[in-house]
Amino acid sequence: MVRIYILLAIVAVAFSIYTLVTAIMTPRDSVRTLPKHIWLPIIVLLPVLGSVLWFIFGRPKAAAGQASGNAYDTAPGGSAATVNEELKAQRVSASDDKISELERRLQELDAEAAAAEHRAAGVDPAAQQNHTGQPASQPQQADPAENQTAAGNQTPATTNAPEDPADTAEGRPL
DSSP: OHHHHHHHHHHHHHHHHHHHHHHHHSOGGGOOSSOHHHHHHHHHHSHHHHHHHIIIIISOSSOTTSOOOOGGGSOTTOOHHHHHHHHHHHHHHHHHHHHHHHHHHHHHHHHHHHHHHHHHTTOOTTOSBOTTSSBTTSOOOOOGGGGBOTTSOBOOOOOSSOSSGGGEETTEEO
């Protein structure tokens, strides 16, 4: 018998919490009978009874997105479905505008990031070509004629790696 009371208490608490969350999430304009700030204490102070009263007298009759048939749901000369379709079209339009604005801002940020990379690399982003005629975004290829000395000998490429293994400690340069 005690188990039944515990189970009923758990169900009552869950129902009260669900009702309280529903009442809090309901827009102030759509609450019926009493103002929303009155319903919240009723639900808290009278847990089960307040919850039942909320569902009978306080919450909106229609679920979100459905027309309830009240005079407030219809515009002059239009049905509730027409009003709902117009509201959906306005939301879609507003969403499209917001997406367009975000895409434009993303392109601006990409351009700023590319310009910052060019500045960090020492490349003028305004310059379209470097002195070799290649686009600035492509790496410059070494010209073999520039690597020759005045005597006509080719200079060897220099590296940072030590040539003698004795110059390293445990495989790492000193």
